[in-house]
Amino acid sequence: MYKKSFPFVHLQDNPCLGGRVNLVSVNPTSYERYYMSRLIKLAAIAGASALVLSGCAAASNEETATESTLSGTISGSGASSMGSGQEAWIAEFQIANPGVTINYDPSGSGAGREAFTAGGVVFAGTDSYWKDEELALEFAACAPGTKPWEFPVWISPIAVIFNLDGVSSLNLDAATVAGIFAGEITMWNDDAIASQNADVELPELAITAVHRSDDSGTTKNFTDYLSKTAETIWTVGAIETWPTEYGGEGAKGTSGVVDAVTAGNGTIGYADASKAGDLGTVAIKVGDGYVSYSAEAASKVIEASSLVEGRESYDLAYKIARDTTESGVYPIVLVSYLTGCNEYLDAEVATLVKAYASYIISEQGQATAASAGGTAPISASLREKAQAIIDAIK
């Protein structure tokens, strides 16, 4: 018949298979039935109490938030630099507004702007502001003839990181940084570096400059800084693809650059500051002093910058003043914009976008972004201007 080697597992000799046993389920014995019913009862109690307790937790959360009546789904896409921020914003917004679903696809700034123009998404995140020729197109998601608004929502400092034994910080000016990344300064104990760091022992070691091998907004903002502050040395301007003639080592993604700098000795690179870890960082010369990266120093760069000329009042595109000499400003930042329609074809979509955008620029939203991606929160004056634009959305 069958032999029991384990409760609930009944084995049966099968003569067809040469006497080998196979697993078969037969009616449980009486004590198995008793234990099964006890087990089921316990599981039911555990499940019910879990539901009740989580309900209590949710109820206590909802006591502090007001009941939200928004519902619907909106989709956006664009910059991957604010990908972690969008995830955090979406999660918090959906908790506060349970009827709303928001999707964000971090497919890249270029892809996001194209998708928005074609009407595939109703809002987009982009590392660079709209170009004039892009604004001349028809925007399918918006009412015909209207143009989109944009304002900065994500200000992320880019740190210049390096790996030198025993050195945790270096003072460098723009010309030196440009020289290093252009391949002109090749040794760490070069005069240009040593003269600015009198109290640091620099080894006779070759410099390996690490850059991004994939096109990225981080590269664009870093090279924009170099081209504005050291034009004679950095001659190629703001580019997304690293020029081959400058040499150096290429790595994929922010994590690739950080790994490459960590793995080598005498390596230097640029990466999003939140991922710098405990590598040495460079304090950049601004005006007369050296500024290391920090959230306040990064957000001050917007104050020091002026708007791009010839734009409407709802287009807050900033020409970042990379060559600013104001003290305490860290100019190597990545500024990402949120963009959407001034007049939507669907009024419900407009309501949802207004609520979401208001959340993003709010103090709570910016604090969430700061903890999710190490960004600098936008200033109060920028928040005022952006809120005025949001309020005007139809």
Place this chain on the structure above:
Amino acid sequence: MSSQAPVVKRRIGDLVFSNLALGSGITILVILAAVAIFLFAESVPAFLSEQDAAPDGFFAYVAPFLFGTVLASIIALLIATPLAIGIALYISHFAPRRASQILGYSIDLLAAIPSVVYGLWGMLVLAPFLNPSYLWLNENFGWIPFFEGPVSATGRTMMTVGIVLAIMILPIMAALIREIFLQTPRLHEEAALALGATRWEVIKMAVLPFGKAGIISSAMLGLGRALGETMAVALVLSGSGVITFALLTSTNPNTIAANIALQFPESSGTYTSLLIATGLVLFAITMAINMLARWVISRRSEFSGAN
């Protein structure tokens, strides 16, 4: 059931099965055609638009990547082929039964590792480990063009990529060549033994000539995999768009597949079409190599396993 004349009656089962088999064959051709049409259609804007995505022309853009793809694959093949033949010979002719089973199993396990893991391992472990060897090679043999130049500080070079690719294509090649060596006619081997040949002479006289076509076809299969390998190369290689034979420096020619993986997310418009056009070039190269392999094997068809 009439028994006057033998009536050839097609049974339903035969009909269904033969049509299913025909359908499967046609599906493969349709999928291949669909991929080719997609590649052609998507890459056309790169050639026709006025705003050139590639400033120096298409061929100038794709030539370094093509060079890098072929170079990395050749290095991988040069390393993997003798190793695979050695492993297959050992498993089929020299190892005791238990050891050959375990060894065969381990080789198959290598094939199960995802390519991203190979990329991470190559970047974080292998490259720093090999760096001292590269410095030594450069100091002692720097006069050879392959070993010249300022050696990379992180070891993420074409040489490391070649080694990682070799490890990735090794399992396929070893498994296939092992099967081919096991197909050697016993009569040939026993005849050689009867003539007084040692084990190595038996292999030289009977096994290797018989398996030559099979070795070539497995090499072509491995080469095909190495040509298309994306993530491992994208993570390990410090690539740029130069054509150079130096294997130990930081400036290495990137491969087509890795370049597409790196640039596609941030690309838009004609640049995307340009990338797809480079993918078309890779498709064409892989097809050409496969056709060459088929032709080589067909020349020696009398030695294939069919006899």
